Amino acid sequence: MEIFYHGSSVLFDRFDLSHVLEGDGKVKFGYGVYLTSSFKSAAHYSGANKSATTHFVYTVEVPELTEDNHIDFKKPVHPDIVKKAEQKLGHTIPQKFTLDGKDFRKYIAKILGGGSDVRSEKLASEFLNSIGVEFITWPYSWKNPDLGLNIAVLDDSKVRILHVHQVELDNKQQLIPGSEKKVSL
Numbered sequence: 001m002e003i004f005y006h007g008s009s010v011l012f013d014r015f016d017l018s019h020v021l022e023g024d025g026k027v028k029f030g031y032g033v034y035l036t037s038s039f040k041s042a043a044h045y046s047g048a049n050k051s052a053t054t055h056f057v058y059t060v061e062v063p064e065l066t067e068d069n070h071i072d073f074k075k076p077v078h079p080d081i082v083k084k085a086e087q088k089l090g091h092t093i094p095q096k097f098t099l100d101g102k103d104f105r106k107y108i109a110k111i112l113g114g115g116s117d118v119r120s121e122k123l124a125s126e127f128l129n130s131i132g133v134e135f136i137t138w139p140y141s142w143k144n145p146d147l148g149l150n151i152a153v154l155d156d157s158k159v160r161i162l163h164v165h166q167v168e169l170d171n172k173q174q175l176i177p178g179s180e181k182k183v184s185l
Contacts, residue, residue, distance in 0.1 A: 001061045003162070004035035004151060007045035009052030011164065013185045015060075015156040029073070030105055030136040031118070031125040032152030033159050035060060038140055039176050041148070047173035053090065055167050061160045062153055063134060070135035070151070071101030071128070084131040105136060128152040161185070 015033045036042050040056060045165035063069070068080045077098045085104075086093055089111065097107040105124055106116060112127055113120025124167075128136075134155065140148035153159050168179035 002064055003112045004060055004062055005039050005042035006033065006035050006058040006060060007047075007059065007145035008056050009046055009049045009054055011054070011056055011183065011185075015153075015159045017156045028154045029102075029138055029150070030154070031121040032136065032154045033156050034043045034068075034150065034152055034161070035062065036140060037148035039149075041140060043167045043169065044173050046167065047169045053129055055169055057165045057167055057180070059162045059164070061162055062151070062158055065135060065137070065151075066102065069103055069132055070134060070137050073099055073102045073136070073138040077101055081131065081133055085127075088127070093164035098152055101136065102138075125152075125154045134158060 017031070017033065026179050034045070036045070039059075042057045043055065046052075046057060068078045071077050071081065076098075082093060082098050082104075085108065090157050093104070093107065097103045105128070108127055109116055109120040109124035112123040134153065136152040136154070139145035140150050164185060165180040165185045167181075168176045170176055
């Protein structure tokens, strides 16, 4: 199991993908529960709703990332994932869409739903999850990928809340150090 963080202005006791657009209203990296390896980054994301007066950081546990249970942005898709996708779709996926996880996800969304709207992204995530892809990953910082990882978990039941902290943010939506207070659910 691995530890990640999620920032929100809402206090809840379980993740539910039916609320997927309530953060910043986007599914830029796929339809899933967005998590980060950085507590500070999660705190910043808790401020996505500028009118929010409360900010929470969820410490969560997810299954371990393995080479064949996720796709990475800007990296080739694992051959086993491509093979499973082709078998389920019933056709060969053009190689240009297998060289980058983002392009692969968008190709699946277009084939299944016709575009890049939320419905198409949801269909793509459900399809990927059905062939064993649990996560979509991308670097916390594109300029310095070693700083950490962001992930979209495609099945909300795979995210287990360990604890929640209420935090305070400054006027630039950055975590105020020492403001973390553990919250009971």
